[in-house]
Amino acid sequence: MHNHNIDEVVYNSRMLNWSPLGKFILVIFLLVASLLADSLVVPIVVFVIGASLLFYSTNFKIPKIVGLALGGAALTIFVGCIVILFVTAGENMLFQGTFLGIGYSITDGGLRLATLVLVRSIAGMTVMLSFATSTPxxxxxxxxxxxxxxxxxxxxxxxxxxxxxxxxxxxxxxxxxxxxxxxxxxxxxxxxxxxxxxxxxxxxxxxxxxxxxxxxxxxxxxxxxxxxxxxKNISAVWIAVPILSFILLYLLNICTRGWIIIGA
Amino acid sequence: MDPEIILETQNLEYSYHNKDLALRDVSIKIPKGKKTILLGANGTGKSTLFLHFNGVLKPKKGKVLYDGKELDYSSKGLSKLRSKIAVVLQNPDDQIFSTTVEEDVAFGPMNLGLPREEVEKRVEEALFLVNMTEYRSRPSQQLSFGQRKRVAFAGALAMKPEVLIMDEPTAGLDPQMTHELMELTDELVHLGTTVIISTHDVAMAYSWAEELHVLQNGRLVFSGNSEEFFIDPVKVHLAGLSQPVLFEINAHLESLGKGKQDPYPRNITQFISKLAPSGTAPGTLHLLPVNGTLKQEWIDSIIKKCSNKARVGISGTGARIAASVGMVSADYVFNSIENCLTEAILGYDAVICYDECLEGIIREKISNLSKNFGMDIKIVKEVSS
Incomplete structure (x- = not known):
């Protein structure tokens, strides 16, 4: 029966009866807002929203299968970010060294991009999992x-x-x-x-x-x-909430630009 | 007078992918409203024949007739045909597509384009009949095999078919579920549905069938009543089957000089009736129809009137649910009609609590015992209060 864990989670979700199309639109808007932002605060906020929805959906019990999915994806993203960190060019060199005879360096641009990708990906994952754990x-x-x-x-x-x-x-x-x-x-x-x-x-x-x-x-x-x-069918609220969230996140992006400076 | 024929094949031939013939010159007549068994060893073409009945397979040669008319293989014609002929496949997983129980039961009726209220009603009734109402919102993959089989059966019942075809319906089921299923099919036949069962379970075929058809290597080798087939051990052996145990014991008793084979008992009750001195059974059968509610005190008050410790049997889904809700203790919860009749023959009184629609079946069984085995059963109809 272990194969059915995700299905059980979905059918027991507290968000099961929310409009699936509404949830889908909200997820897309949050993901787009997170991707468009150049401020780190926006993906962090999206992560907080996604994590809250995920916890609410699963009734604060993260099932093993969801934990595994999260862990596995986080590990892959982390490895990807390490690669980004070392291969992206930047204006200032932050660190330089050799390992096993191979030279490597970390630039401010690499660190910035790797951090942004990491935070955006994890935020996106939590948002998508909140949808996946609540929608059959x-x-x-x-x-x-x-x-x-x-x-x-x-x-x-x-x-x-x-x-x-x-x-x-x-x-x-x-x-x-x-x-x-x-x-x-x-x-x-x-x-x-x-x-x-x-x-x-x-x-x-x-x-x-x-x-x-x-x-x-x-x-x-x-x-x-x-x-x-x-x-449940989509209602006006389900149109308004994603649009409103997107606008707020867009404004947040403008206001918080430069709040978190990495590799300066 | 010849019975009305609902399904018929004439010189039917079929082969899969140009291989050997799976059906050879099969001409079969299925009478309306009868309990028909299609018996045969594995791979003899039973399922292939079934799939011709509802137009899934088209004969390579010969024809199939429903209600005297040749099948119309246009999509409209097939849709109409399949609304009248429902098939329950052997493996429930093959026919459960929807993710929840109620969605799957509603699948067929919704494909028929029935109004929403009618679909709701049919789903409700079908789930009640198979005792799966409380599982209606469950994802189908979380059900046990027996529960999936019930859902598959409910899916067919919800179509309200004129003909219900079941492929090995008892395969993989526990005895209780088997008896419940056969009880339900009895009820359907009683209400006018033609039920066709394909099986290689000779005991079930012998005890249940009113009409038996036997397939051997794609050929129809026998059509008639069970005794005529099972009496010939060579024919039975060639068909890859064996004689039912009850049939064999009855035959051996004749060899031992303990009476004649005829009348042939098809179940334990009839067998006991045959062995017991003919006349009126020493026990009395109390009939208590159940209409939604059943209370222990009602049964206790009937038991008090009995001369000995009466046995209690529950028959029918509604009665079983009512008994469970009312926490009624019973000696028999399945195959109860036969068991209570046996108790009466053995000298005990018995109380049978049953769904009202089953009364005809109970009286039919009693009348059959009297007519064929000379065993009269005293019955007292009780009132639920």
Missing amino acids: VPYLAHAMRQVHIPKELSELVILIYRYSFLLLEELHTMWTAASCRLGFHGLKNRFRTTSKIAVGLFIRSIDITDRAQIALQCRNFNGEFPSYRLP
Whole structure:
């Protein structure tokens, strides 16, 4: 059942009944505001908003899977920022040295860009996770339909979502079965078994497709998944809040320009 | 008079991807409103035949008729056909697409373009019948196999079909769920639905079927009543099947000089009736219809009137829910009709609390015992108060 953690989080979210399209617009506006700002204060504020929404959505309990996603992404971003730090040119040299015979240097421009990218990315991640932990995929598909994204795409999203769980279950069963037959005994075996499971899973997915097609026909599927329980529709508030947030963040960017100076 | 035929195939042939024929010259007639079993070993073409019934597969040769008319394979024609013929696939995961239980049950009715109120009503009823009302908002991937099977079944019920086709419906189910499902199908047949079940479970086929069709290597090798098929062990063996245990025991008893095979008992109750001295059963069956509420004191007051410690059985989803809400203690919560009848034959009184719509089935079973096995059961209809 560990595969279902994120789904459980979503269906238990306190933001579940908020308009999915409204949340989606808010997230986009916050992300754009954070990306456009050259002041560090704006992404920090966006991070605070994102983190608050995330904590509220998950009822102050960050599930392991969300924690892992956050940690993994943060690590990747951090490594990326280190690279940016060393490769970006700047006006003033802050540090210079050699390591294992390779020369390296840190400039003010590199430090500034790396910090900005780091703060923006983490802020963006928290905002997006607050959306992901509160919006079931069918609601997302519904929001996609509302903004007139082709129905084929939204139907695909639903089907992929549904069948991903079945494939995860298959994967889990195959993994257990392989373990029972010493499939992971030794490194060589481990690699061989993992690749066999991957191939097996691919073949199963084709089989599932065939059977799903029959089942869809049996149930009178006409190319569109009807929504039985519709999520809340977007209201004027959901238009006003993102626009207002964007304007406030824009003004904040102007007012706080130069407040935090890195590498001066 | 010949029964009305609802589904029929004439010289049907089908093969997958130009391989060997999966169905060879199959001509089958499915009577309306009957309990029909399609029996066969694995890979004999049962599912392939099913998929012809609702137009998912188109015959390579021969034709399929519904209500006397050849199937119309246009998208409009198929849509109309599938609103009348519902299929429950063997693996519930194959047919559950939606993310929550109620969304999935509503999938079929919404595809039919029914008004919202009608969809709501059908979802409500179907979930109640399979006892899944409290799970209606649950994501489908969080359900157990048995619960998913119930949801798949509810999805078919919500279509209110004229014909319900079920592929191996009891595969992977525990005994309680199996009995609940068969009880529900009995109820549907009683209300006029034609139910067709594909299975290789000979015991279930023997006890349940009114009409049996046997497939062997894609050919229809038998159509008729169960006894006529199972009496020939060679035919049964060639079809990759075995005789039901009850059928074998009954046959062995004849070999031991303990009476004749006929009448053939299809379940334990009938078997006990056959062995017991004919006449009126020593026990009495008290019928207590349940209409939403059931209280222990009502049952206690009936038990008080009985000469011995009466057994209590609950039959039907509504009665089971009412019993659970009313914290009623029962001896039998599934297969209760048969169990209570057996108790009456064995000399105990029994109280059966049942959904009102099941009364016809109970009386039918009692009348069948009297007619075929010479066993009369005294019944007393009680009032819920």
